[in-house]
Amino acid sequence: MKILFIQALELQNNLLGASRLAHWNSEGLDFYQFHLLFERIYGIVEEKVDLLAEQARGMRIEIPASIFNSVPELEWETCKDLTKFISDLNQEFKAGLIRLRKEADEAGEYGVVNVVEDILSDCNTTHYLLSSVLDIL
Secondary structure (H helix, E strand, O other): OHHHHHHHHHHHHHHHHHHHHHHHHOOOOOHHHHHHHHHHHHHHHHHHHHHHHHHHHHOOOOOOHHHHHOOOOOOOOOHHHHHHHHHHHHHHHHHHHHHHHHHHHHOOOHHHHHHHHHHHHHHHHHHHHHHHHHHHO
C-alpha cells in the first residue's frame, strides 16, 4: 500500500501544482473565467492534501520530498489546452485513488477507504467543472 499512497500523493500534488500554474497563466478574452475556474480547482485539491498525507503518516509511510517537485511541465496555447491538461491529471489522480481504495479495502483499512472516497468525490466535482467547460469550447 506504501507505493500506492506515494503515487496518489504525487498525483495529488501534480494536480495541485498544475492547476495553480494554470490559474496564474490564464490569458485571453476568457481570462477571468478560467482564472476563477483554476482557482476553484486548486482550492478543492488543496483542501484535502493533508488528509491523504495524514493517512499515509498514520500508517508510518514516510513521504519523500520528491513528490513536491513533480509538477509536470505544461505547454499550451489556449486556456482550453490548460483545461484539457488539468482534466487529464484529474483523471490520473482519480485512477490512482481507486487503486489505493481497493488495496485499503482488501487490507481492512476502512479509515483510509473513507478518506479516499471523500477525495474521489472531489475528483468527480473537478471532472464535472472541467468537462462542462471543455464541452462548450
